[in-house]
Structures are given as C-alpha cells and as structure tokens.
Amino acid sequence: MRQTAFSARHGAEWAAMEGFLDAADRLRRGPPPPFPSHEFPARYRRVCQHLAIARARGYSHALHERLHQLVLRAHARLYGVRRPRWRAALRFLLVDYPRLVGEEWPYLLAAGLLFMGPLLALLAAIQWQPELTYTVLAPAQVVQIESMYDPQLAERVGREREADTDFAMFGFYVRNNTSIGFQTFVGGTLFGLGTVFFLVFNGLYIGAVAGHLTHLGYTQTFWGFVAGHSAFELTAIMLSGAAGLRVGMALIAPRGRTRRLALREAMLVGLRLMYGAAALFLAAAFVEAFWSSIAWLAPITKYAVGVALWLLVAAYLLLGRRHAA
Amino acid sequence: MLDTTRNVETPEGIELALRVAGPMPRALAWLLDMFLRGVIYSVLGMSLPELGDFGMGLFLLALFLLEWFYPVAFELLWDGATPGKRVLGLRVINDDGTPVRAAASVLRNLMRSVDFLPVGYALGVLCMLFHRDFKRIGDMAAGTLVVYASAPEARAAAAGAPVRAALPPAWPLSIGEQKTLIDFAERHPRLTGQRAEELARAAGPLVAGSGDAAERLLAHADWLAGQR
Numbered sequence: 001m002r003q004t005a006f007s008a009r010h011g012a013e014w015a016a017m018e019g020f021l022d023a024a025d026r027l028r029r030g031p032p033p034p035f036p037s038h039e040f041p042a043r044y045r046r047v048c049q050h051l052a053i054a055r056a057r058g059y060s061h062a063l064h065e066r067l068h069q070l071v072l073r074a075h076a077r078l079y080g081v082r083r084p085r086w087r088a089a090l091r092f093l094l095v096d097y098p099r100l101v102g103e104e105w106p107y108l109l110a111a112g113l114l115f116m117g118p119l120l121a122l123l124a125a126i127q128w129q130p131e132l133t134y135t136v137l138a139p140a141q142v143v144q145i146e147s148m149y150d151p152q153l154a155e156r157v158g159r160e161r162e163a164d165t166d167f168a169m170f171g172f173y174v175r176n177n178t179s180i181g182f183q184t185f186v187g188g189t190l191f192g193l194g195t196v197f198f199l200v201f202n203g204l205y206i207g208a209v210a211g212h213l214t215h216l217g218y219t220q221t222f223w224g225f226v227a228g229h230s231a232f233e234l235t236a237i238m239l240s241g242a243a244g245l246r247v248g249m250a251l252i253a254p255r256g257r258t259r260r261l262a263l264r265e266a267m268l269v270g271l272r273l274m275y276g277a278a279a280l281f282l283a284a285a286f287v288e289a290f291w292s293s294i295a296w297l298a299p300i301t302k303y304a305v306g307v308a309l310w311l312l313v314a315a316y317l318l319l320g321r322r323h324a325a
Numbered sequence: 326m327l328d329t330t331r332n333v334e335t336p337e338g339i340e341l342a343l344r345v346a347g348p349m350p351r352a353l354a355w356l357l358d359m360f361l362r363g364v365i366y367s368v369l370g371m372s373l374p375e376l377g378d379f380g381m382g383l384f385l386l387a388l389f390l391l392e393w394f395y396p397v398a399f400e401l402l403w404d405g406a407t408p409g410k411r412v413l414g415l416r417v418i419n420d421d422g423t424p425v426r427a428a429a430s431v432l433r434n435l436m437r438s439v440d441f442l443p444v445g446y447a448l449g450v451l452c453m454l455f456h457r458d459f460k461r462i463g464d465m466a467a468g469t470l471v472v473y474a475s476a477p478e479a480r481a482a483a484a485g486a487p488v489r490a491a492l493p494p495a496w497p498l499s500i501g502e503q504k505t506l507i508d509f510a511e512r513h514p515r516l517t518g519q520r521a522e523e524l525a526r527a528a529g530p531l532v533a534g535s536g537d538a539a540e541r542l543l544a545h546a547d548w549l550a551g552q553r
Binding site for chain 1: 508
C-alpha cells in the first residue's frame, strides 16, 4: 500500500488517539475524549502496528515522526506512574519497615559498630587522656561547647531557650542532621567508603564532645540534654549507615548480578531504610528543639524519658517484625 | 543516524527512540536552576528573619527542603522537568521511557552530593562523558535518563502545492531510495531553489537528461507516495 492511501485509511485513528492523549494531559476539563478509556490499550497496540509498518515499508520521515511521537506519549500514559495509597503507607510503617530492618540487620550491626565503636572508645579514652579531645575538636569549638553546657551559666528557672528560638533550633537540627544522614547514605556509592567515613567521623566527634564534657563534670547539663533525643538521633544515623553500607556492599560484591543492576536494587532498599531514618531525624530534631532544653525538669526525668524512648525504638524494630509473620 | 539516540523496546515490540541529552545542556539547565533557587533564597532570607527566631526556623527548614527536594518536587509534579530543564527542552524519564517514578526522582537527587564531588559536579560530568547514555552516577543508581522532550514538529502538508503529474521512476527503487525521495519532497518547501536543485542532482542517473531535476524528483516522490 502506498503512503497516501495508508495515511488516508488510518488518519482518523491517529487523530482520535492524539485527541485522547491531549484530553488526558489537560488539567482543566475540556471536550470529552474521543473514545472511552477501556478502548485505549487495543488502540495503542494498533498504532504500534502502524508504526512498525511505516518503518518496514520505508514511509516518509514525517509520517514516521508523527507515529513515533504518538507511540511515545501513549506508552508513557499506559505504563506511567501509580499513585501511592494511604493504606499501603500505613502498612509499610507498621509492618514492612521493621521487617526490612530485620532483613538488613548485618548492615545495621556494622553501621552500629562503625559509629558507636569510635564514639564509646574516645569517650572512655578522654577520661584518662583529656588531651585526646583536641585530636578531633578545634580549641575554638571546645570553648563554644563548654559554654553551651556550663552548669553555672544555666542557673535560670524555666526554659533555657525562648520558644521561638526553639523553632529556629528545630529548623537548624532538621537541616543539619538530616543532611548528614542523606550524605551518609549516598556516600555508600563510593564503594562504601563515604559511609564509613561519615560514621567514624561523626562517632569520633560526638565521642569527643561527650567525653570532654563528662571529664569536666558537666554531666547533668550535657547528658540531660541529649538523653531525650539520643534514641531517635543515633538510631537514625545507624540506619543511614546501614543503607549506605548496603549500597557499598552491592558494588563490592554484586553476587552474580551486574554492578549496575545490583546498585539499582541496593539503592531502592537503601531508600526504604532512609524513610525511617528521615522520620527519626525529624522526631529527634523535634525532641531536641522543644523538649531537651526544658530546665525545670529534674535530670532523673530526662534520663527516664531517654531510656523509655530507647526501649520504644528497640521494641518497634524488634517486635514489629514478628507481627508480620 | 546519530548515536545519541537510545532505543528502548516496549512490550508491544516497538522500539522507541529517545534522544538523550549531553552534559552541556544539563549544565546550563542546572545553572538556571541555581539562579532561580538563589532568587528564592534571597526572597526568603530577607522576609523570614523579620519574624524573629520563628522566621529563622522556617528559613532553615525551607533551606533544607530547597537544597534536597527542589528538583524532586518539579520532577514529580511538573512532568519531569525543573524550570531550568524546561527552558533547555529537557526531561527526566525512567530507563524504559515512562515518566519518572517518585523513588527514582528522590534517589537521583539525593545522589547529587556524590556527583558534586570533589567540586562543581566533576565526578558527575566525568561519568556522563564516559557513559553511553550520558548518565551521571545519580542517574545510574536511580535508573533514569535525561532526554530531549521532543515537541511534535507540526509539519503541515504543503497545501496549495503545484499540482504536477506523478511520474514513475525509470527503474524500481529500493525501500531506502523511495524513502529518500519522499523525504526530499517533504523538505522541498523549506529549501531554496538552488539548494533543491543541487540536492536533486545527487540522484545521478535518475535525473540525468531532465532540465529541472528537483521537479523531476518531486514527480517521482508523488508517484511513490501514491498519487496517481
């Protein structure tokens, strides 16, 4: 069949498909589409046939382009994205996420060791060798931290911060800590080295701060402050690290898949882990900004809340799994 | 054909040709987006601190969201293109030609902090130059492509073209040769007279011995397209 006859025969079909796609792309209601949606797949297959015929018979470039554009748009419409459903999100939160963490427990353990190991080691070491603080922190930073937690400066009744300063600190913590978490995660694509660096560095940093302040005896101000949000924050860092290590491991040992494919799968698993980490960072920032600096609470209350939150996080991650089975 | 076209086979057995975009247009799009974000930062930075520390908190939250999720919002809500990309005519899609998925968009934008290393997206550009489909590390990890969002070129049929007698070619032509003649006929309205004649002369023996080679080829093309 010649091209003009071909175009004449099928032109109406193509125009109908173009009208349908235009109606689907339009945001406001316009004229109704030329055919109902349930006819779309069959019509799409017909247009694909026409494109294949046009290619095989060497019809002109313009005709080919038109059909190709039509197929591209229709393909995107047919195989396009699905909307997330709220019930699926709830199920993810309660059931799937703890199960996911349970499956990836070796990476969580490794991240925990890489983070808490240097932290606790430096914290303990500083009690014997106080100068070790200065291997990690600059003297200016040490002075600033000391002034933040000096008990003499905190001899006030009531809140240590004003309410709107709290919100500023909330914004600061969200930005600062979540960014660190994201960077820990994506650092895993450098064969895990970025993640290891972030975990060890942050562990040393926190260990130095904690060790130095404990050595100075600022225990109530410092530990009272961090007790509340430590559960959420440290768990979030370890989850970010687990996500990053998972990605790094996929690149180091793809186990029978190509590295490209293994990377992609690992990134999706890592992203799901990061949902929890991001939520925990947000919760930690909330607690840190609005709760931790309340001065009229007795330290014992703060420690108790801190322990309770640790138990809560542990219970969620450990018990949620069994619920799934 | 150019090798910057990536062919994706669909379940219907059709090959879609996606024109992938190289580092240069992507860099320009990124600069435009940086400029736009800079404007937004300035506006927020001047207005929000007026609200005191509360405004500061809002500003920091806005900064966080803009740093990480500015591209994600546009890619998911505005057809796969940030304003910078839209100006350059680019679009982010999945590897298989479908509109970009939420997880893929988030991943490719989180990965910007790796692509940015050590400075100025050096790692990302290097990766793009070596990859067949100009993917940076974020694109590889998320399974996305940045392509030219081809606008359908509305080639209106040359209405009012001079009616000429359709003439069959002197001998049978192959499919490729037929296609070339029909393409020539479609390009003809946009060519100057001399250029059309010059191109038509390239047909060699087919137009030897005729005064106006372009007209001759157009007559052949009409016949091949089916006008008798």
